[in-house]
Amino acid sequence: MATKFAEGFWRLADPKISLASAAGILLGASAAAAAGPIAVGWLLMTVLGVFAVEVAKNASGEVFDWDSGTDLRVREEDRSPFSGGKRVLVDGLLTRGQTWVIAAGGYLVAAVVGLLIVGFREPSVLWIGLAGMALAFFYHAPPFRLAYRGLGELAVAVSYGPLVCVGTYLVQRETIPTEVVLLSLPLGVLVAAFLWINEFPDYSADALSGKRTLVVRLGRRRAALGFAWLGAISALLVASLPMAGLSPAVWLGGVALLRYLPAARTLIASAEDTAAIIPAQAMTLQSFLLYAAGASAGMLIGR
Numbered sequence: 392m393a394t395k396f397a398e399g400f401w402r403l404a405d406p407k408i409s410l411a412s413a414a415g416i417l418l419g420a421s422a423a424a425a426a427g428p429i430a431v432g433w434l435l436m437t438v439l440g441v442f443a444v445e446v447a448k449n450a451s452g453e454v455f456d457w458d459s460g461t462d463l464r465v466r467e468e469d470r471s472p473f474s475g476g477k478r479v480l481v482d483g484l485l486t487r488g489q490t491w492v493i494a495a496g497g498y499l500v501a502a503v504v505g506l507l508i509v510g511f512r513e514p515s516v517l518w519i520g521l522a523g524m525a526l527a528f529f530y531h532a533p534p535f536r537l538a539y540r541g542l543g544e545l546a547v548a549v550s551y552g553p554l555v556c557v558g559t560y561l562v563q564r565e566t567i568p569t570e571v572v573l574l575s576l577p578l579g580v581l582v583a584a585f586l587w588i589n590e591f592p593d594y595s596a597d598a599l600s601g602k603r604t605l606v607v608r609l610g611r612r613r614a615a616l617g618f619a620w621l622g623a624i625s626a627l628l629v630a631s632l633p634m635a636g637l638s639p640a641v642w643l644g645g646v647a648l649l650r651y652l653p654a655a656r657t658l659i660a661s662a663e664d665t666a667a668i669i670p671a672q673a674m675t676l677q678s679f680l681l682y683a684a685g686a687s688a689g690m691l692i693g694r
Contacts, residue, residue, distance in 0.1 A: 399484030402477040403449045403493060410676065411551045411582045412441045414683035418578055419559030421687035422571050425694035426564055433512055433562050440504035440520070441555060447497025448527035450490050453479055455531035457487070459539070464596035469665045473585075473672040474592040498524065513565050519558040526550050539602045547586045552579020573635045574686060577628040581647060581679035584621040587614070588658060588675050592665040611662040619655040622648070622678075629682070638693020644686030651678040 420434055456462045457480045465475040479485040485493075505520040526546045529535040537546045556575035561567055590597065590606040591614070598607050606614040626648060633639045654674035661667035 395484045396489060399479040399489070400493060402479050402484065403453070403490075404446045408449060408477075409442055409445045410680060411547075411585070412445055412555055414578060414582070414679055415551050415555030415575065416441060416559045417687050418575065418683045418690075419556040419571070420563065421690045422556075422574060423560045423563035425690045430512075430563060433508065434559070436504055436508055437559050437562050440501050440508070441523075443497045443500040443504065444524060444527050445497075447494045447501060448530065449477055450494035450497060451528055452531040453477055454487060454490050454494070455533075455536075457481070459600045459602065461593070461596050461600040461602050464599050465593060466595065469592045469595065471589070471592040471665055471669050471672060473669070473676070474589045474665075475596075498528070508562055513562055516558060516561055519554055519561065523550055523554045523558070526554075538604065541603050541605050541608050544583045544586055544605050548579040548583035550579075551582040552576055570632075570635045570637050573628075573632060574637065574641065574690070577625045577632075577644065577647075577686070578679060578682055580621055580625040580628065581651070581675075581682055584618060584625070584651070585672075585675045585679060587618050587621065588654065588668065588672050590614075591658070591662060591668050615655075615659045615662040618658055622651045622655055625651075625682070629686075632686075638689060640689035640693035641686045643689040643692075644682040646685045647678040647682035649678075650674040650681060654678065 416438060420429060423429060453462075453476055456476050462476045462478060462481050469475070479490060480487065501520075501524060505516065509517045509520070526537070526549065530537050530543055530546055531539075537543045552575040553572055556578060557567055557572055560571050587606065590604045591611060593604075594606055594611055597604055605617070609617060626645065629642065629645050629647075632641045651674070654671040657671040657674075658668060
């Protein structure tokens, strides 16, 4: 029993699940480092708070997707390392009650960390923290159920782009420059694109469960073209960053296209073939990590 619980908790807390948040924290911290010294303790507190929200979101989302039947309807041939949820309930690793306890614990830890930052460092972080926790919980939860209404992609873009990146910067510098908000936008688009491509293997299960993601609403063929457009939007945003006063060195973030373009070609060619899509999912993940790394390096080089 203890072994099952440990495996289930690890699926929900595996550090790989936080790569999108890590990218936003890296970008925000690098922008802050370009403007002055880093308060390492407060950065570690930021990391802890964001990671706690990630675990909590995964746990509460598992329960709501279980209740809707979404995860149960994912066919064996549509299994993917990046899609179909964490499957802790489907695989019997955790009970519904245990999953709720993990969710509640994660949200509690995040709230305590957030209040410490608000009380002893930067009060205005409160609003970013509340927005992040609300988007995390209501991504799956009623009454909003953002992922079920075709709003999950937008919620992810806002959360993993501006909220995480700008929040990290705010804790360090106690201000929010417009150029940092703009710097976060390509990352938000690329992380939303990662969610977008991850919805393709879940297409049938989501449609049967009433989970009206944008891929379900558009259909896989049109959604594949939409994925390509997201890449174009992110590229245009990166190209325009120096016009906002940022160093042209942030164009290093454009290295993301080296992985995004082949991912888009693969998805357009094989939109209904999960096995063929899996490498494209990995490339899309790599693209947002490359943007964060490249733009972060550009911020530090160009300071």
